[in-house]
Amino acid sequence: MILPPEAWMDLRRFKPLRDAGATWKEIAAELGLDPRTVKKYINGPAVPPSAPKRIGTQPRLIEHLAPVVDAWLATDITLRASVIHERLVAEHGFPGSYQRVKLYVAEARPRIAADVELPGPLTGLHRRFETTPGAQAQVDWGTESRTIAKALGCATSTRST
Structure with missing residues (x-):
């Protein structure tokens, strides 16, 4: 189990209590953790735990x-x-x-x-599509297509089952 940094800091606050004679079970009961987890992180390094990096561990499909x-x-x-x-x-x-x-x-x-050895940087791979203001409109029809079509006077087809 890898503790989040906040839980690790809470656990590290109990190190003086352990040095004063408290048992692993007492500290674990106070924190709601397993005694082995408490022992591992109080005796461990003074830096928060982190998961191992996964980059490069699996071959890419491509x-x-x-x-x-x-x-x-x-x-x-x-x-x-x-x-x-x-x-x-x-x-x-x-x-x-x-x-x-x-x-x-x-x-x-x-x-x-x-x-x-292409001349210059890789530019122009994406062309921006622009129109003059008011020349085009974008509509997300969603479920209102029949209502809008009726309002515009368009014929709509309805399927009966």
């Missing part, structure tokens, strides 16, 4: 397909991560999510751009 993605990016550095994900799923049966592909592509694109 790791075995990384050379394929790198080759596609070397051919066309502006290739979108969504297209790469679609190709990986269709051609290689990739079981991972789009988010994982997006993270890998964001990491790989600058590295490949440096290898290919």
